[in-house]
Every structure is written in structure tokens, then in C-alpha cells.
Amino acid sequence: MKKLLVKILNVEEDELIEVLLLLLQGFLMGVFLSTYNVGAQTLFLDNFDEKRDLPIAMIITGVIGIVLTFSFSWLQNRVSFPLLSLTVMVSIVITIAALRYGFGTIDANTMKNNKNLIFLAFVLAKPFEALVSLIFWGTLARMFAIKQQKRILGSIDVGKALASLIAYFAIPVILVVLPNVVDLLYLSFVSAIVFCVVLIIMVFSSKNLSFFTYRKGDETYEKQNQTASLQAFFGNAYILFLIGLTFFAVMSSAFLDYSFLNTTAAQYPNEKDLGSFLGVFGGFTIIFAIISQLFIADRITEMYGLRLTLLINPSLLLFFTLMAVLAGSFLGYTPASSTFIFFFLSMALAKLFADAFKDAFDEPTMKLFFLPIESRIRLDVSAKLDGVVKVMAGTVAGITLTLIDNSQIFNLLSFSFFLLPIIIGWIFFVNQVHGKYKTTLQKTLQNTKKQQVSYVQETFGVDRILLNALKQSQATEQKILLLKIMQHIEPSIFETKLREWQNTSEHSLAQFIATKESELDSLQSGIKIFGVASNGKAVSIATAELAALQRSKIAIDRIKVARLLRQQLREDTLPILLQLLRDPDPQVKWAALLTCRKVNRPEIWSYLIDLLDDAFFAQIAKATLIDAGEAVLPVLENAFHKTGQSLEVMIKIIQIYKRLGTSEAIDLIWKKIDHPSKEVIEEALLAFSYCNVSIPEERITNINYILDVEMSDAAWDVAAMTEIPEYDFTQPLRESLQEEITYNFDNVFNLLGVIYDPQSIQLVRENLESGSSEGKLFAIELLDIFVEDKLKKKLFPLIDELDLTKKNDALQIYFPREDLNEVDVLKHLIMRDYNYTNTWTRACAMYALGKMEEIGGLDELIANLFHPDPLLMEMSAWALYFKNEKLLLNLCQRLDAKAVAYILNTVIPACQQRGGFMPLRFDRIMFLRKASLLKNVQGDIMAQLIEMIQVETYKAGDAIVWSTQDSLVPLCFIASGQVQVKDNRSEERR
DSSP states (O other): OHHHHHHHHTOOGGGHHHHHHHHHHHHHHHHHHHHHHHHHHHHHHHHSOHHHHHHHHHHHHHHHHHHHHHHHHHHTTTSOHHHHHHHHHHHHHHHHHHHHHHHHTSOHHHHHHOOHHHHHHHHTHHHHHHHHHHHHHHHHHHHSOHHHHHHHHHHHHHHHHHHHHHHHHHHHHHHHHSSSGGGHHHHHHHHHHHHHHHHHHHHHHOTTOOSSOOOTTOHHHHHHSOOOOHHHHHSOHHHHHHHHHHHHHHHHHHHHHHHHHHHHHHHOOSHHHHHHHHHHHHHHHHHHHHHIIIIIIHHHHHHHHHHHHHHHHHHHHHHHHHHHHHHHHHHOSSTTSTTHHHHHHHHHHHHHHHHHHIIIIIHHHHHHHHTTSOHHHHHHHHHHIIIIIHHHHHHHHHHHHHHHHHTSSOOHHHHHHHHHHHHHHHHHHHHHHHHHHHHHHHHHHHHHHHHTTTHHHHHSSHHHHHHHHHHHOOSHHHHHHHHHHHHHHOHHHHHHHHHHTTTOSOHHHHHHHHHHHHHHOHHHHHHHHHOBOTTSSBOOOOHHHHHHHHTOSSHHHHHHHHHHHHHHOOTTTHHHHHHHHTOSSHHHHHHHHHHHHHHOOGGGHHHHHHHTTOTTTHHHHHHHHHHTGGGGHHHHHHHHTSTTOOHHHHHHHHHHHHHHOOHHHHHHHHTTTTOSOHHHHHHHHHHHHHHTOOOOGGGHHHHHHHHHHHHHHHHHHHHHHHHSOOOGGGHHHHHHHHHHHHHHHHHHHHHHHHHSOHHHHHHHHHHHTTOSHHHHHHHHHHHHHHSOHHHHHHHHHHHSOOOHHHHHHHHHTTSOOOOOOHHHHHHHHHHSOTTTSOHHHHHHHHHHHHHOSOOOOOHHHHHHHTOSSHHHHHHHHHHHHHHOHHHHHHHGGGSOHHHHHHIIIIIHHHHTTOSOSSOSHHHHHHHHTTSGGGTTSOHHHHHHHGGGOOOOOOOTTOOOOOOTTOTTOOOOOOOSSOOOBOOSSSOOBO
16 A cells, blocks of 8 residues: 555655645645635625725735735744744634634624624635645645655645545535535634644654754755845846736736626625535636646646746636626626626636636746746745735735726726736736746856856765765764775775774774774784884795795785785785785785785786776775876776777776876777777766866767767667557566666766756756656756757657657657567567667566567577576576477577576476476566665666575574674565564564
8 A cells, every 4th residue: 555655646655654744734725725715705795795895805815915924934934934834823723713703603683784704704815825825835845855846746736636626516515514604614623723733743753844943053954945135036137027927917816806706796696606606616626727737737838838838827818808898898797687697607717717727837837937046045935926925916906906996987897908908917927037037047057057066076986975975974883884885895095084084083983993904004914924023123034935825725824925015025026916816715815905005016907907807806906006096097908908808897997097087097088988888988978977077079979979879779768668568577678668768868968967067967857857747847948048959859859758659759750760569579679789778678578578479480589598698598498488398498408508407497397386486587586676675776787686696495493693793794685474583782573
């Protein structure tokens, strides 16, 4: 159930509780607003002259709204936001309770004469809505980072809309049961109380919220929650245009509300009929909003952009207002006219589409227009626009309506005429805001460069990632763990950090450093083993004696020689060190490598290069070569081009060039940019990003060619996804292809980071990876600014939120390939170039091929039966067994004895379902990919890791003992059964 919710809501597991609480809070918010608004509006329209009193109510609503929202905006950066929110919600609950109590003490006759409570309830509706919205969205903004917000925003919006939908359609039914419309306040009261309870639970369950802490010491929080000064608010042309857009949109809404409520009150004079209509009308508005949001808004935005999306609402409102003007002018606009219904329908349709499209188009798009604003004042600007500006616009609208109404020369139809120029002003500001939006995006990119100057240094390279993690680490245990990792991955940096921290005041860390320094101290190691002379100097051992010890069968003797050579390496003892580098004992070889690090002679470099292909010794060999400096470059370059050189050594050599970072090293990396191996090219590109290399003009063509190759590879995989049927047995293959597309996507953006500014590309990636439509749209808007037009046409279909068929159609224009049937596409994947299809994808294609009924020829499976990769050999044998068992057995005669034994003893029994527990590598990979720890590990990496994993079976009562001091305690996954875990520090647990 938990996994299903995580998938449906598009959240991470650790976010699920907080998101569910937000959904519940959104539901309660929807119930509260719908019941309170319908109740207050119905009571007002039934007891007041809407033509005369509604404008006055709007003015007072605006004044109250300005005071409350401005106070809230001012206080939110001075006290704890959760405490402020709870205080406001409790005040709202008390106010509603007081209102309902007041209504309960007034009889029906007195109610008509004493309308103050009804008027108060009505003028508080909009301020309550503004405050509750500020609380809800402010809580969301503080609970989650911007990237998380973008990903979960859609689920929250839909949940809130569904709650309002249910509440609106329930109102007519509820009014049948309730004696009076005023009793809807009971529902508002209850939902507001539960809202407060949920808010309290959210605060205690979230690490980012606190009732008692303002988080003044949190630098990141304070940077993102500063108050916009008057100069920043009114001195920024972009913000001014946003204010103008908001102002005219609210003015239009206010004039439309005035006309709609007047015509509705005239059409439904009975109180309960009026309440029922408003409830059903609100429900249909939500339905239109949800349909538009789910099925229309994203497509329109993707196809036509932000400007047209924002123009839809005012354009439709303009159309319906013109229809209302025509209907009122020629058919009548008062209930006395028999054709009044046409005027009423024009106003109702205008209101329906305006409110629905505001939720579906305007609000989501406006969120994007806030993104270019500086992050430090973004929240405050958003709060002021949503609160102060909107209620101020409502106040101005109320004053204007009052002046028009009191002039005695205008009628109800006149308000529609006045609405027309306001709508035109709205359209004008949409165009202005969109123009400024583009300009502001460019400024945002420039500011991003300044704010993220350390981005490249902190992102590219394991060494920088480790150093950054060590810098941010607070706990001593975490620092020690990172140093241990660094010791094996980056030995030279490890030694530097030991020297930097040798005077640390942290006791455990100081002990660890002292131990490691003792191990690394070459002279001390020699003295411990050989003793000291009377003058205190290390004892010198003759070359012949060292050679004799090097030939000893006892490993500790050879280790002694390796350690002593750190002080006694001469021309005549150098061959001894070279022999130790070839020693079969890993401990001896390790000691010799430590000696190489101390002496670093050119004669040993070729031996070290050979060790770059060894998983155990590669890192220390690489560190030693890096320490050698530029002098080692010619030797490395010769080794790179050595016939039959392994891919792993080539990649390690580029990594050494990258770490050296000199102009000569960079030139050598450039020579690898057209290498036939895709992995070598990718490593070269990462090296450029690491070194923050500016690409010369003459090299842009090379990078563009590689970009085309990556996008073409992704397009091929997208086409394959459309051709592979969606069966259970093809699901692993489809997932693997999606991983390959993601891999291409990463490479494309690494390449873009080389051509264009890497900070700008990072900002684009963050928005694309947010998972939200708004984030992806904002990313495309950013790319549109600096990416050349020729590249846009190919790139945008790859990153756009299109279904696979449409994406494939768009990509095939630039990367065409022949159409394949469901069998041929699998065979192509199995035999495709290894630069474009990884081992795991091939294995999944074989698995799918083995499950299909008719596949024609078996050449692809036969060829892979002789493949050196054990996974591919295994899966080809598995598929061949189901297609032609006799052929498989005949082919076994051409295989070596080890492969035949594996097929006969493991693969075939597994096909017959009698091979024990998960005998095949494919089954083990599928099992491990379900583990939460490995769920994000790519299948191709799992295919490599599986060779290091073994299945162990234990009987009930068996004990597995590991020492807590043992650094080689394995990582275990329980496939079946239960295990009791005991240690000396904690109680038994299962």
C-alpha cells in the first residue's frame, strides 16, 4: 500500500507522511472555503440589496483584507511561521463560533432587521480565504525544497480541488437536511478545527517546522525568506508588471462577481434555491478546472507557450462579456424580461470559465512567473501579491462599483460595459509581463552564475564530492568514515587531510589520525622492523641482503624490504622494488606501492600504469602517478595508445590528466574527444567540466557531433519503447530502456555544460528533474534563451512532456530509423553496438525473446551463447532452452567445459524450476532491484555488481557472527525468512 501511494503521488518514501498530511490539510481547506463562502454569499444575497450593498461590502472586504494580509506578511518573517499560522487559524475558528452563536441567539424576524452579523460574515469570506491560502502554501514552501515542491505540487492541487468538488456538490443535499443555510457554518467550524489539528501534527512530524524556533541561525532559510524592501518591490519593473497583471485580473473578477451575484439573486429569490445553485455551480466550476488542468492546460502550454496560456482566460471573459452586452441590450437584463435567462446564462458562463481557467491556467502559470525573482525575496513577493495586492485591487474595485452605482445614471448592464476596458488592461499586462519574463530570465541566469561559482568545483569529481562532504560533516564518526573512504579512493588527498587535522581537538578523530600517520610514516616503519643504530639513525642494509629478503618465501620478510626501501632506494636497489611490485602477495604489493608513493621514480611508472586495471590497487597507483606531476604525461600518453590497452586503463589515464589539470594535460584530453569508445569520450567531457575548460570555437563542431550521437541514441530507444509491447515479461526491458534514455539525457546535459555556461545548465536540470510540468516548462523557457535554434529543434522533443508516440514522431524528423516489429526490435537490441546498448538491456531483451511464442531465427541467441560475459551467456542459454532445447545441447559441444557444466547444472534446472533458490544471475538482479537500498541503481551497474554477490542459505538456529571491528562486514539482503540481530550495545531486534 505504501509503495502504491508513493508511486501515485510521485513522492519519495520519506516524504509520504508529510505529503499525506498536506493532502488532508488541502481537503479540509477546500471543505472550509466552499461551505463558508456558499453560506456567507447566500445569506448576504438573501438579506441585502446586492446592487447597492455589494460594492460597499467589497470595499470593507478589501480594507479588512489589506490589514490582515499585510499584518500576516509582516509577521511571517519575524515570528515562527507555524505559530503564526496556528494563531490565525484559532482566531478564525473563534470568529466562526462567535458568528454561529450570534446567529443562534437571533430569531428569524430579528435577523431581517439586524443584519450586521450577516454582513460581517460576508466581508470576512475573502480575507479568510486569503489567510488560509497563505498558511497552506506557506507551510508547503517551508516543509519542502523548491525541487520537491515542483514534484508534489500537482498532487496537492488535485487533492484540494477534489475536496472542494465534493463539498460543493454535497451542499444541496446538506441543505435538505439542515434547517437553515446558516448551519453550513457548522461544517466550516469543524473543518477549521481539524485543519488546526493537522497543522500541529505536521509541525511535529516535519524537521523543517517548529512552533518555537524562527530558525534565525539557518543561513539557507534566511536567504530564502527575506522581506522585499519597498525599493525592491516597486523599483523592479518586472514586479511592477506582475502587480499590474494581478491588479487588473482581480478587478475583472470583482466586476464579474458583482454582475454574476446580482443576476443570480434575481434568478433565484428563494434562500435555499440560491444556496443549492451556488453549491452546484461551484461544483461544476471545480469539474471544469480539474478537466482543464489534467487534459488541456499542459498541452496548450507545451504547444503554444506561457503567453497564450495566460491570454485564454481574459480572451474568453472578453467574449462572454460581449455576449452579455449583446444579450442585455437586445433581449433584456432584468427579471421582468421574459428573455432575462440569456443575460443570466452569459454571466454564469463567463463566471464558470473565468473561475475554472483561473485554477487551471492562470495560477499554475503565475507560479512560473515568480521563479525568475531572486530566491531571497521570492516568498515575500508571492505573499504580497497573493495577499496585499489582491485585496487592495478588490478594495479599489469595490470603491469603483460604489461610485458607479451611486451615480444613478448606470444600470446593471453598464457594469458589463465597464468590464470591457478592464479586460483589455488585463490582456495588455499579460503581454508586458511575458516580455519582461524573458528579460528577467536572462538576469536570473547571470545571477545564478554569481551565486554558484563553486558549483563546478563541488559537483564534478569524486575527490571534490568527498572534500565537500567532509567540509559539511559535523559528527566525528562521519568524518572518520569519510576519511576511510578517502584513504582507498583518493590516497593523496587523504594524506593531506591527515596533516591538516593533526592538531584537532576531537579525541576520536585525533586517535584515528595518529594511527594512520604512524602507518604512513616510512622512517618509523623501518625503525620498528630493523631497530636503530647507536647514533639514532635507521640501520642500513646491504643490497645483497635486501635481495635475499625479497626472495624469501615468508611474506613479512618481503614487506620489511618494501618498507626499508623507502629510505634506502638507490640505483642498485631499484630492481628489488620492481620485483616487489610484481609480487603475488597483495600485502607485499601494497607495501611496495606505499614505497612507490614516497620515492616516485620514473622507472616505476609503467608498472603503476599496468596496475590501473586492477580493482584493488588502481586507486593507489593512480594517486602515485598524479603525484609525479607533468613529467609522467608522455609515459601515460604512450600507454593510452598501446595496442590492446584496456578501456579501464584509458579512463584512469584521462582521470589522471584531469587531476593534473595543466594546459598540456588538457591538450591531451582534447585528443580523446573523437575516440571510438563512447566511455572514453564521456570521461573526457567530465574532465572538461571538472577543469572548467572553455571550449575553443574550432572544437564546438566535435561537441555538436557527439550531442547528435547521444540524442540519436535516445531517439532510437524511444522508438524501441513504442515498438515493444507492454507485457509483464517486457517490463524489465522497458525499464532498462528508460534508464538508457536517462543516461543519454545526462550525457546530453554534460555536453551542454561544456558548450554553454555550466551553472545555467544546472539550473535547467534542477527544474527538469523536479518532475512537475511547471518545472519542465520553466526549464525549456531557460533553454530557449541561450541554446541555438538548430539544437532546440532536436533537444526540445527529447525533454518535453509528450507521450511516447508523439515524442517518437517528433524525434524521427531529425533521427529517422526504420520501423521494427516486436520481435525484430528485440533482436536489434541484442546485437546493437555496445556503445549504444548496455549488457543489462541485452539480457532483458533475451528474456523477453525467450518468453515470446514466435521469434523466427535464433542467430542472435546462438551468437551470445559464446559471449564472454556470463550474464549474456546465461540468458542466451535460458532463451534457447525454451525455443530449441536440442539445439542448445548440440551447441554445448562447442563450449568449454566450465560453460557446459554451468548450463547443464544451473541454467537448465532453473528452466525446469528445480534449480534451487534464485540460481540465475538475472533472477538475483531482479530481486536486488526491488530492495529499497538499490532501487535507484541502474541495471547495467547491477549486472556488474552481481558477480560480487553470492547466495548463502542458512538453517533455522544457525548463527552468523561478525566482529564490529571488522571493516569487511558484508552487506546482506534477506531474500526469504527472518533474522534476529544481536549486538553488545542494543537489544535483540528482528
